Amino acid sequence: AVIFGRGLDEGLVDELEALLVTSDIGIRTAEKLLEGLKQDLSKQELKDPAAVKKRLEEKIRGIVAQKVAPLALDKGPTVLMVIGVNGVGKTTTIGKLAARYTQEGKKVVLAAGDTFRAAAVQQLEIWGERAGCVVVKGPNEADPASVIFEAIQKAKAEKADLCICDTAGRLHTKVNLMEELKKLKRVMNKAHEGAPHEVLLVLDATTGQNAITQARQFKEAVEVSSLALTKLDGTAKGGVVVAICDELGLPVRYIGIGEKVDDLRDFNADEFVGALFE
Amino acid sequence: NLEDKLSEILKKVRGHGTLSEDNIKEALRDVRLSLLEADVHFTVVKDFINAVKERAVGQEVKASLTPTQDFIRIVSEELTKIMGGRAAELDLKKKPPVIILMMGLQGSGKTTTTGKLALRLKGQGKKPLVVPADVQRPAAIDQLKTVAGQVGVDCYDTKPGMKAPDIAKLALAQADRQGQDVVLVDTAGRLAIDLELMEELREVKGILNPHYTLLVVDAMTGQDAVNVATEFKNQIGIDGVVMTKLDGDARGGAALSVRAVTGAPIYFAGIGEKMEALEVFYPDRIAQRILG
Numbered sequence A: 001a002v003i004f005g006r007g008l009d010e011g012l013v014d015e016l017e018a019l020l021v022t023s024d025i026g027i028r029t030a031e032k033l034l035e036g037l038k039q040d041l042s043k044q045e046l047k048d049p050a051a052v053k054k055r056l057e058e059k060i061r062g063i064v065a066q067k068v069a070p071l072a073l074d075k076g077p078t079v080l081m082v083i084g085v086n087g088v089g090k091t092t093t094i095g096k097l098a099a100r101y102t103q104e105g106k107k108v109v110l111a112a113g114d115t116f117r118a119a120a121v122q123q124l125e126i127w128g129e130r131a132g133c134v135v136v137k138g139p140n141e142a143d144p145a146s147v148i149f150e151a152i153q154k155a156k157a158e159k160a161d162l163c164i165c166d167t168a169g170r171l172h173t174k175v176n177l178m179e180e181l182k183k184l185k186r187v188m189n190k191a192h193e194g195a196p197h198e199v200l201l202v203l204d205a206t207t208g209q210n211a212i213t214q215a216r217q218f219k220e221a222v223e224v225s226s227l228a229l230t231k232l233d234g235t236a237k238g239g240v241v242v243a244i245c246d247e248l249g250l251p252v253r254y255i256g257i258g259e260k261v262d263d264l265r266d267f268n269a270d271e272f273v274g275a276l277f278e
Numbered sequence B: 001n002l003e004d005k006l007s008e009i010l011k012k013v014r015g016h017g018t019l020s021e022d023n024i025k026e027a028l029r030d031v032r033l034s035l036l037e038a039d040v041h042f043t044v045v046k047d048f049i050n051a052v053k054e055r056a057v058g059q060e061v062k063a064s065l066t067p068t069q070d071f072i073r074i075v076s077e078e079l080t081k082i083m084g085g086r087a088a089e090l091d092l093k094k095k096p097p098v099i100i101l102m103m104g105l106q107g108s109g110k111t112t113t114t115g116k117l118a119l120r121l122k123g124q125g126k127k128p129l130v131v132p133a134d135v136q137r138p139a140a141i142d143q144l145k146t147v148a149g150q151v152g153v154d155c156y157d158t159k160p161g162m163k164a165p166d167i168a169k170l171a172l173a174q175a176d177r178q179g180q181d182v183v184l185v186d187t188a189g190r191l192a193i194d195l196e197l198m199e200e201l202r203e204v205k206g207i208l209n210p211h212y213t214l215l216v217v218d219a220m221t222g223q224d225a226v227n228v229a230t231e232f233k234n235q236i237g238i239d240g241v242v243m244t245k246l247d248g249d250a251r252g253g254a255a256l257s258v259r260a261v262t263g264a265p266i267y268f269a270g271i272g273e274k275m276e277a278l279e280v281f282y283p284d285r286i287a288q289r290i291l292g
């Protein structure tokens, strides 16, 4: 517990710090938030744990409740590019999104843009079957750019509303793979001017402070539009999203709460903050 | 090395010459911040700092002529106590087949690691059988079969619709008949709080009676590492750990948390997506990395 000498009671600071840090908000962000409370609250309020907690919840809610309009499906087709490091839940999230939009009567085309990992295409194909939509794939070890190009062309020809492009998981530290991502973005624009209309970065809620680095690097490489936070059905709180929203202003569109096709929800700031504090 | 890393952190403290109780506090704060930023669990850090503090403010440092060096030595010793001094090795000199069960959260790298481990053991003269016991993830069976083909090892022919415990039984029987001397069983990713899936894992373990039950942990895991390690240890039992995706820039504090909570050796480090990307885990290297 740091410099809260006059103001917050030390026991309360310890308790709040433990709560914030163990939810992966990060020690720096936690300290910044607790420091900020001193400006926001009066001397009396700082002595009242209930008032302090309420103000802290409001502060965090203010940071993560970023305004984002629903995905506009009027771009003939809207192209959604899904990216992120290995194993975070990109392919599964795409399957869930495809099912949601197909159930809403929209025409969806999926691009099997992970041509590298074992059985990645088969995995997306099964999701396509579950969702009831077309999956465009290439031959074994095809260039992901050509698969994505072909998928967008097909989506245009079939007057699809949405084309979701799956990409291979990649660590942001791998320069050549990040360059490939930039190339894929250029190819999408070539296939359909204005594409990709949305770049969705998928983050795993069990990830610690490295998620901030991921968000920074992916944003720098391909201009991320929004985030999906998966595996919130576990014990991890995904608190690292607070620092990401604060620093990069990226909105969280969706959360993943399980492995089944319906386990996708729109991000709700109140629920998210509520879960952090329970 | 570790000492250099700590010296760096304590640079501001060194300027004071002798180590007083005040600048020990400051040094401890810096070490604490560094560990928390590296994703080491809040409580693990608290216990660690207290252990260091107890020794640092005690006679050990007070009477010393080289207090800063002693402080550094204490931190390094306490870290080594948790992480372990040297690399741990799997003991494969057991009556064959040696049975290895892979478990962990969704997406941690189990299937990939199963392939990597099979390749490594093949290189050591073993005849591995990999067993796809994940029957829920789409194309999981395909994934392990493909990987087995890439590394040139036998793969049990799991059919969709089979149940994990039956797969385990049949695969063991096959290894018996065909003479494979290591059996590596890949399982579905699961949450430790998923009662049904943890029960399934217990059942599979009961059938296999594995020599090694390995928890596969993603190096970028944050505070949740303690929950995961504790639950898997209490409910299933952990003989060892594999930490994956260490080729990224995550500091890997989860390694310290998992070690502190389970005491299980971390045998291997996954350092890439290719089948060759598996190496022995070096505790002192990761301790340096965690300190930043």
Ligand SMILES: Nc1nc2c(ncn2[C@@H]2O[C@H](COP(=O)(O)OP(=O)(O)OP(=O)(O)O)[C@@H](O)[C@H]2O)c(=O)[nH]1
Binding pocket: A084, A085, A086, A087, A088, A089, A090, A091, A092, A093, A114, A117, A120, A167, A168, A169, A170, A230, A231, A232, A233, A234, A255, A256, A257, A258, A259, A263, B106, B107, B137, B189, B191
């Ligand atoms: N519990 C839970 N599991 C999830 C969720 N989202 C995805 N998963 C699981 O996480 C694992 C990895 O999901 P994938 O969709 O293959 O992840 P990916 O990012 O496409 O992985 P790569 O393509 O290999 O980089 C699978 O076992 C999924 O079922 C979620 O919201 N909750």
Ligand SMILES: Nc1nc2c(ncn2[C@@H]2O[C@H](COP(=O)(O)OP(=O)(O)OP(=O)(O)O)[C@@H](O)[C@H]2O)c(=O)[nH]1
Binding pocket: A086, A087, A117, A169, A171, B104, B105, B106, B107, B108, B109, B110, B111, B112, B113, B134, B137, B140, B187, B188, B189, B190, B244, B245, B246, B247, B248, B269, B270, B271, B272, B273, B277
């Ligand atoms: N860069 C890197 N990627 C890895 C490493 N180990 C695994 N991966 C990647 O991480 C992703 C997930 O790996 P999987 O083997 O499918 O993970 P899993 O634990 O079997 O996943 P589930 O079965 O869904 O729980 C894949 O994209 C792998 O290529 C590693 O050490 N480094």
Ligand SMILES: [Mg+2]
Binding pocket: A090, A091, A092, A114, A120, A166, A167, A168, A169
């Ligand atoms: Mg994928």
Ligand SMILES: [Mg+2]
Binding pocket: B110, B111, B112, B134, B137, B140, B187, B188, B189
């Ligand atoms: Mg797997």
